[in-house]
Amino acid sequence: MLRYILISLFLLTLHTIGAQTVVLKKDEVKKDQNGISIGVDIAPFIMLAFQPERRGAAFLGRYLFRRNWFVVGEAGYANVNFDRDSYAYKSNGGFIKIGMDYNFFKVNEPGNNDNITAGIRYGIATQSHQSPRYTIIDDYWGDYTGKFNVSNVTSHYVDFIAGLRTEVLKNFFMGWSVRLKVLMAANTSNPLEPYTIPGYGKGDNRVNLGFTYSLEYQIPFKKK
Amino acid sequence: MKNIYYIFLALILTVIFGRCDEMGDICLSNQNAVQAGLYSAYSLSDKDTVLTDLYVQGVGHDSLLYDSVAMNKLFLPLSMHSDTTAFRIKVKTLLDTVWFVYKRDLSYISGSCGLSVSIELDTIWFTGRFIDSVAIDYPFVEYNENIENVKIYID
Numbered sequence: 001m002l003r004y005i006l007i008s009l010f011l012l013t014l015h016t017i018g019a020q021t022v023v024l025k026k027d028e029v030k031k032d033q034n035g036i037s038i039g040v041d042i043a044p045f046i047m048l049a050f051q052p053e054r055r056g057a058a059f060l061g062r063y064l065f066r067r068n069w070f071v072v073g074e075a076g077y078a079n080v081n082f083d084r085d086s087y088a089y090k091s092n093g094g095f096i097k098i099g100m101d102y103n104f105f106k107v108n109e110p111g112n113n114d115n116i117t118a119g120i121r122y123g124i125a126t127q128s129h130q131s132p133r134y135t136i137i138d139d140y141w142g143d144y145t146g147k148f149n150v151s152n153v154t155s156h157y158v159d160f161i162a163g164l165r166t167e168v169l170k171n172f173f174m175g176w177s178v179r180l181k182v183l184m185a186a187n188t189s190n191p192l193e194p195y196t197i198p199g200y201g202k203g204d205n206r207v208n209l210g211f212t213y214s215l216e217y218q219i220p221f222k223k224k
Numbered sequence: 225m226k227n228i229y230y231i232f233l234a235l236i237l238t239v240i241f242g243r244c245d246e247m248g249d250i251c252l253s254n255q256n257a258v259q260a261g262l263y264s265a266y267s268l269s270d271k272d273t274v275l276t277d278l279y280v281q282g283v284g285h286d287s288l289l290y291d292s293v294a295m296n297k298l299f300l301p302l303s304m305h306s307d308t309t310a311f312r313i314k315v316k317t318l319l320d321t322v323w324f325v326y327k328r329d330l331s332y333i334s335g336s337c338g339l340s341v342s343i344e345l346d347t348i349w350f351t352g353r354f355i356d357s358v359a360i361d362y363p364f365v366e367y368n369e370n371i372e373n374v375k376i377y378i379d
Binding site: 087137142192196 | 251253254255282285287289301303304305309329330331332334335336337338339340341
């Protein structure tokens with residue numbers, strides 16, 4: 001499966017680059033895209049169809065602070081609520097990420113603001129979670145049940161990112177990124193660990209793979 | 225056309241990556257049982273012994289765990305409501321009682337499987353009708369571990 005994903009990514013990259021290089025003009029110099037972009041990651045909305053117990057949203061802001069370097073900030077929230085035989089679980093929390101993207105897609109074409117980027121984010125998430133009921137099934141002595149009251153968890157993680165971003169209409173961008181997320185620390189005060197960490201994903205894993213699909217609008221302004 | 229391809233691929237990747245973190249958990253029973261091997265007290269090396277016509281019942285419980293069977297290893301579920309669990313073990317006409325004293329701690333298994341109770345065996349008492357001695361080999365009884373915890377030596 002992974003092989004097909006990688007092949008698709010590779011083909012798409014070639015497709016994007018191939019489409020642009022045809023119209024290169026030697027004496028033209030591309031102007032840097034200026035302005036702040038704001039956007040939304042719509043992947044959580046798509047995933048809601050498959051994981052109705054997980055709700056969330058993520059927003060981002062992007063600013064080209066020097067040639068090919070973007071400062072990127074992200075923020076969002078994630079809520080989880082389910083009731084299974086083994087336990088019930090509730091979590092509400094949010095996250096903030098800050099980092100940079102570097103654009104590898106260098107083309108001297110006026111008006112071409114497409115990007116192929118690699119980047120890194122530092123993320124911090126806070127959440128309050130609880131288990132209103134847990135059950136340890138014991139067929140002989142009888143089930144053991146209990147609960148965990150609300151407690152707070154703060155988590156730190158790093159995202160390593162590779163992605164594409166293309167201008168589909170003037171100042172409107174679509175982009176996606178593949179993310180390798182590494183959990184640095186998550187402090188919990190009781191045995192209950194977070195089912196998911198906002199902005200990170202499944203709390204059991206020290207490393208998660210993630211995917212974002214963002215729509216962005218660039219608020220244009222010109223450099224003096 | 226380029227954009228349609230782009231959107232379609234992105235949707236597929238979103239679903240694939242989103243589902244990736246849900247795979248891989250197979251949940252076992254979160255009830256833990258002491259594994260007790262039965263050994264001959266007369267052998268210099270640990271040689272397992274098969275007891276025939278064996279009955280095992282938890283003290284305070286009506287139903288039998290083992291009912292007239294032949295076994296060389298017992299799986300004895302410890303109660304999570306108490307720090308002591310006792311079992312009556314009967315072989316033919318001989319009856320012994322074994323008490324397990326232990327510490328309990330809640331432990332987290334995974335987001336998919338929930339919680340379990342980890343047990344650390346502290347002391348074992350027994351009556352000596354046909355049981356010669358008992359040794360704690362590995363005191364920890366934990367989720368998804370298949371280790372013999374106790375050796376019961378039979379006269």
